[in-house]
Amino acid sequence: QAGPRSIEFCGGTHVSSLGEIGPVKITSETSIGSNIRRLEAVAGTGLIDRLRSVEDRIVEASDALGVPVEDLIDAVRKRIEEAKSSKALIAELxxxxxxxxxxxxxxxxxxxxxxxxxxxxxxxxxxxxxxxxxxxxxxxxxxxxxxxxxxxxxxxxxxxxxxxxxxxxxxxxxxxxxxxxxxxxxxxxxxxxxxxxxxxxxxxxxxxxxx
The missing domain is CATH 3.10.310.40 (Diaminopimelate Epimerase; Chain A, domain 1)
Known part of the structure; x- marks a missing residue:
């Protein structure tokens, strides 16, 4: 039970409250039939492991670009623009x-x-x-x-x-x-x-x- 509404998302574990599941993250949503959606999620320690894996990849990417994690997005955008400019220069040459x-x-x-x-x-x-x-x-x-x-x-x-x-x-x-x-x-x-x-x-x- 989640508040006043029943969220039937226990995955067969039949828990009485969301607290027993822990944190939940929906990872995909697909159609499996007419008006039927399939949700896939990770929860509990599985989600924690997933978040740690994502964090490790972010740190790895920032190390590869030689920038702090907080500057990663700007660095990626800069590399994309540089690649576009290089491609245009190569085409002209x-x-x-x-x-x-x-x-x-x-x-x-x-x-x-x-x-x-x-x-x-x-x-x-x-x-x-x-x-x-x-x-x-x-x-x-x-x-x-x-x-x-x-x-x-x-x-x-x-x-x-x-x-x-x-x-x-x-x-x-x-x-x-x-x-x-x-x-x-x-x-x-x-x-x-x-x-x-x-x-x-x-x-x-x-x-x-x-x-």
């Missing part, structure tokens, strides 16, 4: 690197089309480089890379509104590379597993473009 690399590759274009294997650290770099080359005026760009020597990244970019379909250009090549994906009309990216087939994939796309 990646765009600049792609633009620089594009200037070197564009001379290899044939009939205003380029198909090449490039060195890249990530799939995003391959995509950014393809877009940068396309935006410099090329009608079609297909770049293939093996970032870190693990798998294959393919990016196909074609002139927006042009006659060439980026996804269709790499369709057969992706089968050779043991992958799939990439169905965009003017920008398609895909991945594969067969690094050894990069040369054959490049030859396939060049044949499609007649270069």
């Amino acid at each position: 990646r765009r600049q690197l792609a633009a620089s690399a594009a200037g070197d590759l564009i001379d290899d274009a044939v009939d205003n089309k380029l198909v090449a294997e490039v060195a890249a650290g990530t799939r995003d770099e391959v995509r950014d480089l393809a877009v940068s080359l396309r935006d410099k005026g090329l009608d079609a760009v297909v770049l293939i890379s093996s970032p870190g020597g693990k798998g294959v990244a393919v990016a196909s970019a074609t002139k927006v509104g042009g006659d060439l379909n980026a996804g269709e250009l790499i369709g057969e090549a992706m089968k050779l590379l043991g992958g799939g994906g990439g169905k965009g009309a003017d920008l398609a990216t895909a991945g594969g597993r067969n690094v050894e087939a990069i040369g054959d994939a490049i030859a396939n796309v060049r044949a499609k473009l007649g270069i």
Whole structure:
């Protein structure tokens, strides 16, 4: 009994008062049927152990960040903002690197089309480089890379509104590379597993473009 109301939450222990249970904390609430809710809770020494565990984690987090517990929230928020700023800076640097690399590759274009294997650290770099080359005026760009020597990244970019379909250009090549994906009309990216087939994939796309 809790005051004037009966709180039937004894969990089968059939206590006569809440004092026999001790402190209680509801840990979850779920639906188990129409208009039926399931409550789960910890009580007594179980709750005390849980609170101690939470406190230990808070102290561990504050130690990792090198701040007092009372400053933990502000420190976490600061780290989040720093991470966002770093991410934006990395994205900008990646765009600049792609633009620089594009200037070197564009001379290899044939009939205003380029198909090449490039060195890249990530799939995003391959995509950014393809877009940068396309935006410099090329009608079609297909770049293939093996970032870190693990798998294959393919990016196909074609002139927006042009006659060439980026996804269709790499369709057969992706089968050779043991992958799939990439169905965009003017920008398609895909991945594969067969690094050894990069040369054959490049030859396939060049044949499609007649270069």
